[in-house]
Amino acid sequence: xxxxxxxxxxxxxxxxxxxxxxxxxxxxxxxxxxxxxxxxxxxxxxxxxxxxxxxxxxxxxxxxxxxxxxxxxxxxxxxxxxxxxxxxxxxxxxxxxxxxxxxxxxxxxxxxxxxxxxxxxxxxxxxxxxxxxxxxxxxxxxxxxxxxxxxxxxxxxxxxxxxxxxxxxxxxxxxxxxxxxxxxxxxxxxxxxxx
Amino acid sequence: xxxxxxxxxxxxxxxxxxxxxxxxxxxxxxxxxxxxxxxxxxxxxxxxxxxxxxxxxxxxxxxxxxxxxxxxxxxxxxxxxxxxxxxxxxxxxxxxxxxxxxxxxxxxxxxxxxxxxxxxxxxxxxxxxxxxxxxxxxxxxxxxxxxxxxxxxxxxxxxxxxxxxxxxxxxxxxxxxxxxxxxxxxxxxxxxxxx
DNA sequence: CTTGACATGTAACCAGTTACATGATTCT
DNA sequence: AGAATCATGTAACTGGTTACATGTCAAG
Numbered sequence: 001x002x003x004x005x006x007x008x009x010x011x012x013x014x015x016x017x018x019x020x021x022x023x024x025x026x027x028x029x030x031x032x033x034x035x036x037x038x039x040x041x042x043x044x045x046x047x048x049x050x051x052x053x054x055x056x057x058x059x060x061x062x063x064x065x066x067x068x069x070x071x072x073x074x075x076x077x078x079x080x081x082x083x084x085x086x087x088x089x090x091x092x093x094x095x096x097x098x099x100x101x102x103x104x105x106x107x108x109x110x111x112x113x114x115x116x117x118x119x120x121x122x123x124x125x126x127x128x129x130x131x132x133x134x135x136x137x138x139x140x141x142x143x144x145x146x147x148x149x150x151x152x153x154x155x156x157x158x159x160x161x162x163x164x165x166x167x168x169x170x171x172x173x174x175x176x177x178x179x180x181x182x183x184x185x186x187x188x189x190x191x192x193x194x195x
Numbered sequence: 196x197x198x199x200x201x202x203x204x205x206x207x208x209x210x211x212x213x214x215x216x217x218x219x220x221x222x223x224x225x226x227x228x229x230x231x232x233x234x235x236x237x238x239x240x241x242x243x244x245x246x247x248x249x250x251x252x253x254x255x256x257x258x259x260x261x262x263x264x265x266x267x268x269x270x271x272x273x274x275x276x277x278x279x280x281x282x283x284x285x286x287x288x289x290x291x292x293x294x295x296x297x298x299x300x301x302x303x304x305x306x307x308x309x310x311x312x313x314x315x316x317x318x319x320x321x322x323x324x325x326x327x328x329x330x331x332x333x334x335x336x337x338x339x340x341x342x343x344x345x346x347x348x349x350x351x352x353x354x355x356x357x358x359x360x361x362x363x364x365x366x367x368x369x370x371x372x373x374x375x376x377x378x379x380x381x382x383x384x385x386x387x388x389x390x
Numbered sequence: 391c392t393t394g395a396c397a398t399g400t401a402a403c404c405a406g407t408t409a410c411a412t413g414a415t416t417c418t
Numbered sequence: 419a420g421a422a423t424c425a426t427g428t429a430a431c432t433g434g435t436t437a438c439a440t441g442t443c444a445a446g
Contacts, residue, residue: 001294002405009298019425033294034287040406042427065414065425081301088291088310092229096283098343099196099228103204104336106276115283140365141299148293148354155350159343170335197433214397235434237399260397260442 003036003044004053008072008080011054015071018042028133029142032149045070053079104171112171116164123157198231198239199248203267203275206249210266213237223328224337227344240265248274299366307366311359318352 001009010021010030018041024030045068048054053076059067072080097119104112130150135143196204205216205225213236219225243249248271254262267275292314299307325345330338 001289001291005294009294012298017425018427029297032288033297034289037407038425038427039408039429046427061425065412067425080298084295084298084301085306087313088295091288091290091292093227093286093288093347094196094229095286096196097286098340099200099204100279100283102224102228102334102336102340103207103275103279104339105334106279111280118282139297139300140362140369141297143365144299144358144362145293145297147358148351151350151354152288152347155346156343159346163339163342167335167339170338174335212397213399232435233397233399234401234436241399256397260440262397 001033003040004048005080005083006030006034006036007041007044007048007070008053008076011070011072012077012080015069017059017067017069018045019067021045021070028130029138029146032145048076051079052076101167104167105174109168109172112168113164116160116168120157120160120164123153123160127153127157196228198235199243200275200278201225201229201231202236202239202243202265203248203271206265206267207272207275210264212254212262212264213240214262216240216265223325224333224341224344227340243271246274247271296362299362300369304363304367307363308359311355311363315352315355315359318348318355322348322352 006025007021010016010024016024018038022036022038022041025033025035045054048070049056052073054070054072057069057071059069061067097115100107100115101112107115127150130146130153133146135146138146201220202216205211205219211219213233217231217233217236220228220230240249243265244251247268249265249267252264252266254264256262292310295302295310296307302310322345325341325348328341330341333341
Protein backbone atom coordinates (compact mmCIF):
# COMPACT_ATOMS: atom_id res chain seq x y z
CA UNK A 1 0.00 0.00 0.00
CA UNK A 2 1.43 3.37 -0.91
CA UNK A 3 2.35 5.90 1.74
CA UNK A 4 -0.51 8.27 0.90
CA UNK A 5 -3.16 5.62 1.52
CA UNK A 6 -1.36 4.50 4.67
CA UNK A 7 -1.44 8.06 5.97
CA UNK A 8 -5.12 8.43 5.15
CA UNK A 9 -5.83 5.17 6.98
CA UNK A 10 -4.17 6.46 10.13
CA UNK A 11 -5.74 9.90 9.90
CA UNK A 12 -9.12 8.27 9.50
CA UNK A 13 -8.76 7.09 13.09
CA UNK A 14 -7.85 10.58 14.31
CA UNK A 15 -5.81 13.68 13.49
CA UNK A 16 -2.03 13.39 13.76
CA UNK A 17 1.25 15.01 12.76
CA UNK A 18 3.75 13.47 10.37
CA UNK A 19 5.94 12.49 13.27
CA UNK A 20 3.05 10.78 15.05
CA UNK A 21 2.05 8.94 11.87
CA UNK A 22 5.53 7.49 11.60
CA UNK A 23 5.41 6.31 15.20
CA UNK A 24 2.07 4.60 14.61
CA UNK A 25 3.41 2.87 11.52
CA UNK A 26 6.25 1.52 13.65
CA UNK A 27 4.04 -0.14 16.21
CA UNK A 28 1.27 -2.70 16.07
CA UNK A 29 -0.97 -3.19 14.29
CA UNK A 30 0.29 -1.02 11.39
CA UNK A 31 3.76 -2.50 11.71
CA UNK A 32 2.45 -5.58 9.91
CA UNK A 33 1.87 -3.60 6.74
CA UNK A 34 4.90 -1.47 6.23
CA UNK A 35 7.40 0.84 7.78
CA UNK A 36 8.07 4.10 6.01
CA UNK A 37 10.54 6.89 6.61
CA UNK A 38 10.01 10.63 7.01
CA UNK A 39 11.23 11.04 3.49
CA UNK A 40 8.06 9.30 2.34
CA UNK A 41 5.59 10.63 4.89
CA UNK A 42 6.13 14.37 4.61
CA UNK A 43 5.88 14.51 0.82
CA UNK A 44 2.85 12.22 0.99
CA UNK A 45 1.09 14.56 3.44
CA UNK A 46 1.82 17.53 1.19
CA UNK A 47 0.32 15.74 -1.78
CA UNK A 48 -2.75 14.79 0.26
CA UNK A 49 -3.05 18.44 1.24
CA UNK A 50 -2.87 19.61 -2.37
CA UNK A 51 -5.51 17.05 -3.33
CA UNK A 52 -7.78 18.22 -0.53
CA UNK A 53 -7.78 14.86 1.19
CA UNK A 54 -6.48 16.37 4.42
CA UNK A 55 -6.27 19.73 6.17
CA UNK A 56 -3.46 21.09 8.35
CA UNK A 57 -3.42 23.13 11.50
CA UNK A 58 -0.15 24.39 12.89
CA UNK A 59 0.09 23.90 16.61
CA UNK A 60 2.51 26.08 18.52
CA UNK A 61 4.09 24.26 21.43
CA UNK A 62 6.03 25.60 24.37
CA UNK A 63 9.53 24.14 24.54
CA UNK A 64 8.99 22.13 21.38
CA UNK A 65 9.09 22.84 17.67
CA UNK A 66 5.77 23.60 16.06
CA UNK A 67 3.61 20.67 15.18
CA UNK A 68 1.51 20.38 12.02
CA UNK A 69 -1.59 18.42 12.83
CA UNK A 70 -3.26 16.84 9.82
CA UNK A 71 -6.92 15.84 9.74
CA UNK A 72 -8.75 13.83 7.10
CA UNK A 73 -11.53 15.51 5.10
CA UNK A 74 -14.77 14.02 3.75
CA UNK A 75 -12.97 13.99 0.42
CA UNK A 76 -10.11 12.01 1.90
CA UNK A 77 -12.43 9.51 3.49
CA UNK A 78 -14.05 8.93 0.13
CA UNK A 79 -10.62 8.45 -1.44
CA UNK A 80 -9.70 5.87 1.20
CA UNK A 81 -12.94 3.97 0.78
CA UNK A 82 -12.40 4.07 -2.96
CA UNK A 83 -9.00 2.43 -2.69
CA UNK A 84 -10.48 -0.29 -0.51
CA UNK A 85 -13.08 -1.07 -3.14
CA UNK A 86 -11.07 -2.08 -6.17
CA UNK A 87 -9.68 -5.62 -5.96
CA UNK A 88 -6.44 -5.73 -3.97
CA UNK A 89 -3.10 -6.28 -5.68
CA UNK A 90 -1.32 -9.58 -5.19
CA UNK A 91 0.51 -10.13 -1.93
CA UNK A 92 4.25 -9.73 -2.21
CA UNK A 93 6.53 -11.59 0.11
CA UNK A 94 10.20 -10.67 -0.03
CA UNK A 95 12.65 -12.66 2.03
CA UNK A 96 16.39 -12.39 1.66
CA UNK A 97 16.58 -15.01 4.40
CA UNK A 98 14.82 -17.60 2.24
CA UNK A 99 16.90 -16.55 -0.75
CA UNK A 100 20.05 -17.37 1.19
CA UNK A 101 18.70 -20.72 2.39
CA UNK A 102 17.73 -21.50 -1.19
CA UNK A 103 21.45 -21.45 -1.95
CA UNK A 104 22.40 -23.45 1.11
CA UNK A 105 25.08 -25.39 -0.76
CA UNK A 106 27.03 -22.16 -1.26
CA UNK A 107 27.34 -21.56 2.49
CA UNK A 108 29.40 -23.27 5.19
CA UNK A 109 27.57 -25.51 7.65
CA UNK A 110 28.25 -23.14 10.53
CA UNK A 111 27.01 -20.07 8.65
CA UNK A 112 23.80 -21.90 7.84
CA UNK A 113 23.30 -23.00 11.45
CA UNK A 114 23.91 -19.44 12.67
CA UNK A 115 21.39 -18.07 10.19
CA UNK A 116 18.77 -20.49 11.50
CA UNK A 117 19.50 -19.75 15.11
CA UNK A 118 19.36 -15.97 14.82
CA UNK A 119 16.14 -16.18 12.81
CA UNK A 120 14.56 -18.54 15.35
CA UNK A 121 15.50 -16.20 18.20
CA UNK A 122 14.08 -13.21 16.30
CA UNK A 123 10.85 -15.05 15.57
CA UNK A 124 10.40 -16.04 19.21
CA UNK A 125 10.86 -12.46 20.33
CA UNK A 126 8.43 -11.18 17.70
CA UNK A 127 5.84 -13.74 18.79
CA UNK A 128 6.27 -12.76 22.44
CA UNK A 129 5.79 -9.09 21.58
CA UNK A 130 2.66 -9.87 19.60
CA UNK A 131 1.21 -11.94 22.43
CA UNK A 132 1.92 -9.10 24.85
CA UNK A 133 0.17 -6.63 22.57
CA UNK A 134 -2.99 -5.07 23.98
CA UNK A 135 -5.95 -5.57 21.66
CA UNK A 136 -8.79 -4.34 23.87
CA UNK A 137 -10.63 -1.71 21.94
CA UNK A 138 -9.06 -2.74 18.63
CA UNK A 139 -11.40 -3.07 15.65
CA UNK A 140 -12.38 -6.53 14.39
CA UNK A 141 -10.23 -5.92 11.32
CA UNK A 142 -7.21 -5.07 13.45
CA UNK A 143 -7.69 -8.21 15.54
CA UNK A 144 -8.09 -10.33 12.45
CA UNK A 145 -4.91 -9.01 10.88
CA UNK A 146 -3.04 -9.35 14.15
CA UNK A 147 -4.14 -12.98 14.38
CA UNK A 148 -3.10 -13.59 10.78
CA UNK A 149 0.36 -12.21 11.46
CA UNK A 150 0.71 -14.12 14.69
CA UNK A 151 -0.17 -17.47 13.15
CA UNK A 152 2.20 -16.73 10.28
CA UNK A 153 5.09 -16.15 12.69
CA UNK A 154 4.19 -19.18 14.79
CA UNK A 155 4.01 -21.44 11.77
CA UNK A 156 7.24 -20.05 10.37
CA UNK A 157 8.97 -20.74 13.68
CA UNK A 158 7.58 -24.25 13.73
CA UNK A 159 8.72 -24.92 10.17
CA UNK A 160 12.22 -23.63 10.84
CA UNK A 161 12.56 -25.74 13.99
CA UNK A 162 11.25 -28.94 12.42
CA UNK A 163 13.27 -28.62 9.19
CA UNK A 164 16.53 -27.14 10.44
CA UNK A 165 18.30 -30.45 10.79
CA UNK A 166 16.91 -31.75 7.53
CA UNK A 167 18.33 -28.85 5.51
CA UNK A 168 21.68 -28.97 7.30
CA UNK A 169 22.06 -32.72 6.72
CA UNK A 170 20.81 -32.74 3.14
CA UNK A 171 23.05 -29.83 2.20
CA UNK A 172 26.04 -31.64 3.69
CA UNK A 173 25.12 -34.80 1.80
CA UNK A 174 24.73 -32.91 -1.48
CA UNK A 175 28.08 -31.23 -0.98
CA UNK A 176 29.87 -34.59 -0.66
CA UNK A 177 28.20 -36.26 -3.62
CA UNK A 178 29.29 -33.48 -5.95
CA UNK A 179 29.20 -35.34 -9.23
CA UNK A 180 30.20 -38.92 -8.48
CA UNK A 181 27.29 -40.83 -6.99
CA UNK A 182 23.66 -40.14 -6.78
CA UNK A 183 22.38 -40.53 -3.25
CA UNK A 184 18.77 -41.70 -2.78
CA UNK A 185 17.10 -39.43 -0.26
CA UNK A 186 15.04 -41.34 2.27
CA UNK A 187 13.28 -39.18 4.80
CA UNK A 188 9.83 -38.78 6.25
CA UNK A 189 10.36 -35.03 6.63
CA UNK A 190 11.13 -34.10 3.06
CA UNK A 191 9.42 -30.76 2.46
CA UNK A 192 6.71 -31.20 -0.07
CA UNK A 193 7.22 -34.93 -0.12
CA UNK A 194 4.09 -35.91 1.76
CA UNK A 195 1.72 -36.81 -0.98
CA UNK B 196 16.55 -9.24 -3.48
CA UNK B 197 17.51 -6.97 -6.34
CA UNK B 198 17.18 -8.05 -9.96
CA UNK B 199 20.95 -8.31 -10.54
CA UNK B 200 21.42 -10.83 -7.73
CA UNK B 201 18.35 -12.73 -8.88
CA UNK B 202 19.82 -12.99 -12.39
CA UNK B 203 23.17 -14.15 -11.02
CA UNK B 204 21.40 -16.80 -8.95
CA UNK B 205 19.71 -18.20 -12.02
CA UNK B 206 22.80 -18.02 -14.21
CA UNK B 207 24.73 -19.83 -11.51
CA UNK B 208 22.59 -22.88 -12.33
CA UNK B 209 23.26 -22.55 -16.03
CA UNK B 210 23.58 -20.10 -18.91
CA UNK B 211 20.38 -18.43 -20.09
CA UNK B 212 19.01 -15.52 -22.09
CA UNK B 213 17.07 -12.62 -20.60
CA UNK B 214 13.86 -14.10 -21.88
CA UNK B 215 14.62 -17.46 -20.29
CA UNK B 216 15.54 -15.81 -17.00
CA UNK B 217 12.17 -14.11 -16.89
CA UNK B 218 10.41 -17.41 -17.51
CA UNK B 219 12.32 -19.08 -14.70
CA UNK B 220 11.43 -16.26 -12.34
CA UNK B 221 7.78 -16.84 -13.20
CA UNK B 222 7.75 -20.48 -12.24
CA UNK B 223 8.62 -22.41 -9.13
CA UNK B 224 10.72 -22.24 -7.15
CA UNK B 225 11.87 -18.69 -8.03
CA UNK B 226 8.29 -17.50 -8.17
CA UNK B 227 8.31 -17.43 -4.37
CA UNK B 228 10.89 -14.67 -4.32
CA UNK B 229 9.83 -12.18 -6.86
CA UNK B 230 8.54 -11.58 -10.33
CA UNK B 231 10.32 -9.02 -12.44
CA UNK B 232 9.63 -7.56 -15.84
CA UNK B 233 11.86 -7.27 -18.91
CA UNK B 234 12.33 -3.64 -18.03
CA UNK B 235 14.30 -4.77 -14.99
CA UNK B 236 16.04 -7.82 -16.40
CA UNK B 237 17.68 -6.44 -19.54
CA UNK B 238 19.24 -3.42 -17.82
CA UNK B 239 20.34 -5.69 -14.96
CA UNK B 240 22.10 -8.05 -17.38
CA UNK B 241 23.87 -5.12 -19.04
CA UNK B 242 25.12 -3.90 -15.69
CA UNK B 243 26.33 -7.39 -14.80
CA UNK B 244 28.12 -7.49 -18.13
CA UNK B 245 29.84 -4.15 -17.50
CA UNK B 246 30.88 -5.34 -14.05
CA UNK B 247 32.32 -8.55 -15.50
CA UNK B 248 29.96 -10.77 -13.53
CA UNK B 249 28.63 -12.37 -16.70
CA UNK B 250 29.62 -12.89 -20.33
CA UNK B 251 27.39 -12.91 -23.44
CA UNK B 252 27.32 -14.94 -26.56
CA UNK B 253 24.94 -14.14 -29.37
CA UNK B 254 23.21 -17.20 -30.72
CA UNK B 255 21.77 -17.06 -34.20
CA UNK B 256 18.60 -19.10 -34.50
CA UNK B 257 16.78 -20.41 -37.49
CA UNK B 258 13.34 -18.84 -37.78
CA UNK B 259 13.74 -17.01 -34.49
CA UNK B 260 15.23 -13.71 -33.41
CA UNK B 261 18.80 -13.88 -32.18
CA UNK B 262 19.28 -14.96 -28.62
CA UNK B 263 21.85 -13.51 -26.23
CA UNK B 264 22.98 -16.25 -23.92
CA UNK B 265 24.52 -15.00 -20.69
CA UNK B 266 26.90 -17.09 -18.57
CA UNK B 267 28.18 -16.36 -15.08
CA UNK B 268 31.90 -15.76 -14.57
CA UNK B 269 34.11 -16.71 -11.60
CA UNK B 270 33.83 -13.04 -10.66
CA UNK B 271 30.07 -13.23 -10.71
CA UNK B 272 30.01 -16.36 -8.59
CA UNK B 273 32.13 -14.58 -6.01
CA UNK B 274 29.75 -11.64 -6.07
CA UNK B 275 26.77 -13.93 -5.51
CA UNK B 276 28.43 -15.77 -2.63
CA UNK B 277 29.38 -12.41 -1.17
CA UNK B 278 25.77 -11.23 -1.13
CA UNK B 279 24.72 -14.45 0.59
CA UNK B 280 27.26 -13.88 3.36
CA UNK B 281 26.19 -10.59 4.88
CA UNK B 282 23.20 -10.91 7.20
CA UNK B 283 19.92 -10.86 5.25
CA UNK B 284 17.62 -7.86 5.35
CA UNK B 285 14.33 -8.13 7.21
CA UNK B 286 11.50 -9.94 5.48
CA UNK B 287 8.89 -7.66 4.05
CA UNK B 288 5.35 -8.79 3.64
CA UNK B 289 3.03 -6.52 1.71
CA UNK B 290 -0.62 -7.37 1.51
CA UNK B 291 -3.26 -5.05 0.17
CA UNK B 292 -5.73 -7.82 0.95
CA UNK B 293 -4.98 -7.63 4.68
CA UNK B 294 -5.02 -3.84 4.51
CA UNK B 295 -8.56 -3.95 3.20
CA UNK B 296 -9.69 -6.47 5.81
CA UNK B 297 -8.09 -4.26 8.44
CA UNK B 298 -10.71 -1.67 7.50
CA UNK B 299 -13.55 -4.16 7.36
CA UNK B 300 -16.01 -1.71 8.90
CA UNK B 301 -15.66 0.54 5.83
CA UNK B 302 -16.88 -2.21 3.50
CA UNK B 303 -20.30 -3.73 2.91
CA UNK B 304 -20.91 -7.25 4.21
CA UNK B 305 -21.15 -8.64 0.71
CA UNK B 306 -17.95 -7.02 -0.50
CA UNK B 307 -16.14 -8.52 2.47
CA UNK B 308 -17.57 -11.97 1.83
CA UNK B 309 -16.60 -11.76 -1.84
CA UNK B 310 -13.05 -10.75 -0.94
CA UNK B 311 -12.74 -13.78 1.31
CA UNK B 312 -14.17 -16.14 -1.24
CA UNK B 313 -11.97 -15.06 -4.11
CA UNK B 314 -8.89 -15.19 -1.91
CA UNK B 315 -9.78 -18.65 -0.64
CA UNK B 316 -10.24 -19.88 -4.20
CA UNK B 317 -6.92 -18.36 -5.25
CA UNK B 318 -5.12 -19.93 -2.31
CA UNK B 319 -6.54 -23.35 -3.06
CA UNK B 320 -5.39 -23.14 -6.64
CA UNK B 321 -1.91 -21.96 -5.62
CA UNK B 322 -1.63 -24.84 -3.16
CA UNK B 323 -2.70 -27.35 -5.82
CA UNK B 324 -0.11 -25.98 -8.23
CA UNK B 325 2.60 -26.22 -5.60
CA UNK B 326 1.67 -29.80 -4.77
CA UNK B 327 1.77 -30.68 -8.45
CA UNK B 328 5.24 -29.17 -8.77
CA UNK B 329 8.01 -31.60 -9.61
CA UNK B 330 10.85 -31.42 -7.10
CA UNK B 331 12.96 -34.38 -8.16
CA UNK B 332 16.45 -33.12 -8.78
CA UNK B 333 15.81 -29.88 -6.90
CA UNK B 334 18.46 -28.78 -4.41
CA UNK B 335 17.81 -29.15 -0.67
CA UNK B 336 17.54 -25.36 -0.46
CA UNK B 337 14.91 -25.28 -3.19
CA UNK B 338 12.89 -28.01 -1.47
CA UNK B 339 13.15 -26.25 1.84
CA UNK B 340 11.94 -22.96 0.42
CA UNK B 341 9.18 -24.72 -1.50
CA UNK B 342 8.03 -26.37 1.72
CA UNK B 343 8.15 -23.05 3.56
CA UNK B 344 5.96 -21.43 0.94
CA UNK B 345 3.55 -24.33 0.83
CA UNK B 346 2.99 -24.39 4.58
CA UNK B 347 2.52 -20.62 4.51
CA UNK B 348 -0.23 -20.90 1.92
CA UNK B 349 -1.86 -23.84 3.69
CA UNK B 350 -1.86 -22.04 7.02
CA UNK B 351 -3.15 -18.85 5.43
CA UNK B 352 -6.00 -20.80 3.85
CA UNK B 353 -6.80 -22.43 7.15
CA UNK B 354 -6.79 -19.10 8.97
CA UNK B 355 -9.08 -17.48 6.41
CA UNK B 356 -11.54 -20.38 6.52
CA UNK B 357 -11.67 -20.59 10.30
CA UNK B 358 -11.93 -16.81 10.87
CA UNK B 359 -14.13 -15.75 7.99
CA UNK B 360 -17.38 -15.92 9.93
CA UNK B 361 -15.85 -14.32 12.97
CA UNK B 362 -14.74 -11.21 11.08
CA UNK B 363 -18.02 -10.92 9.20
CA UNK B 364 -20.08 -11.17 12.39
CA UNK B 365 -17.87 -8.94 14.51
CA UNK B 366 -17.76 -6.27 11.83
CA UNK B 367 -21.55 -6.33 11.60
CA UNK B 368 -21.82 -6.04 15.38
CA UNK B 369 -19.35 -3.15 15.48
CA UNK B 370 -21.22 -1.35 12.73
CA UNK B 371 -24.42 -1.35 14.74
CA UNK B 372 -22.91 -0.11 17.99
CA UNK B 373 -20.84 2.68 16.49
CA UNK B 374 -23.14 4.06 13.82
CA UNK B 375 -25.21 6.00 16.33
CA UNK B 376 -22.39 7.55 18.29
CA UNK B 377 -19.88 7.97 15.49
CA UNK B 378 -18.39 11.45 15.37
CA UNK B 379 -17.19 12.35 11.90
CA UNK B 380 -15.19 15.58 11.95
CA UNK B 381 -11.95 16.71 13.57
CA UNK B 382 -13.40 17.66 16.94
CA UNK B 383 -11.52 17.24 20.21
CA UNK B 384 -9.81 13.96 19.47
CA UNK B 385 -6.31 15.30 18.90
CA UNK B 386 -3.82 12.62 19.94
CA UNK B 387 -0.79 13.71 21.88
CA UNK B 388 -2.69 16.36 23.78
CA UNK B 389 -1.67 19.97 23.57
CA UNK B 390 0.24 22.22 26.02
C1' DC C 391 -6.42 -13.54 -39.43
C1' DT C 392 -5.58 -13.06 -34.93
C1' DT C 393 -3.64 -14.58 -30.68
C1' DG C 394 0.30 -16.14 -28.27
C1' DA C 395 5.06 -17.55 -27.84
C1' DC C 396 9.64 -16.15 -28.94
C1' DA C 397 13.10 -12.32 -28.53
C1' DT C 398 15.33 -7.67 -27.15
C1' DG C 399 15.46 -3.42 -25.75
C1' DT C 400 14.57 2.04 -24.30
C1' DA C 401 12.34 6.05 -22.01
C1' DA C 402 9.33 8.07 -18.98
C1' DC C 403 7.50 7.71 -14.79
C1' DC C 404 6.74 6.65 -9.95
C1' DA C 405 7.90 5.30 -5.29
C1' DG C 406 10.91 4.59 -1.71
C1' DT C 407 15.46 5.08 0.79
C1' DT C 408 19.31 7.62 2.50
C1' DA C 409 21.76 11.40 3.59
C1' DC C 410 21.67 15.92 4.71
C1' DA C 411 20.06 20.17 7.30
C1' DT C 412 18.28 22.33 11.61
C1' DG C 413 17.36 22.87 16.40
C1' DA C 414 15.38 22.56 21.34
C1' DT C 415 14.77 19.57 25.34
C1' DT C 416 15.13 15.78 28.45
C1' DC C 417 17.20 11.81 30.29
C1' DT C 418 21.35 9.16 31.81
C1' DA D 419 28.76 15.37 28.06
C1' DG D 420 26.29 12.67 25.05
C1' DA D 421 22.29 10.17 23.63
C1' DA D 422 17.54 10.01 22.81
C1' DT D 423 13.15 12.20 21.75
C1' DC D 424 10.52 15.61 19.58
C1' DA D 425 9.79 17.96 15.09
C1' DT D 426 10.01 19.13 9.93
C1' DG D 427 11.67 19.04 5.76
C1' DT D 428 14.71 18.64 0.94
C1' DA D 429 17.76 16.51 -2.57
C1' DA D 430 20.02 12.94 -4.60
C1' DC D 431 19.90 8.40 -5.57
C1' DT D 432 18.14 3.72 -6.49
C1' DG D 433 15.10 0.58 -8.17
C1' DG D 434 10.99 -1.02 -10.28
C1' DT D 435 6.85 -0.57 -13.40
C1' DT D 436 4.61 0.63 -17.61
C1' DA D 437 4.36 1.92 -22.04
C1' DC D 438 6.47 2.02 -26.23
C1' DA D 439 9.05 0.08 -30.29
C1' DT D 440 10.08 -3.90 -33.45
C1' DG D 441 9.83 -8.27 -35.60
C1' DT D 442 9.14 -13.65 -36.76
C1' DC D 443 6.60 -17.79 -36.62
C1' DA D 444 3.23 -21.39 -35.24
C1' DA D 445 -1.31 -22.68 -34.03
C1' DG D 446 -6.14 -22.15 -33.79
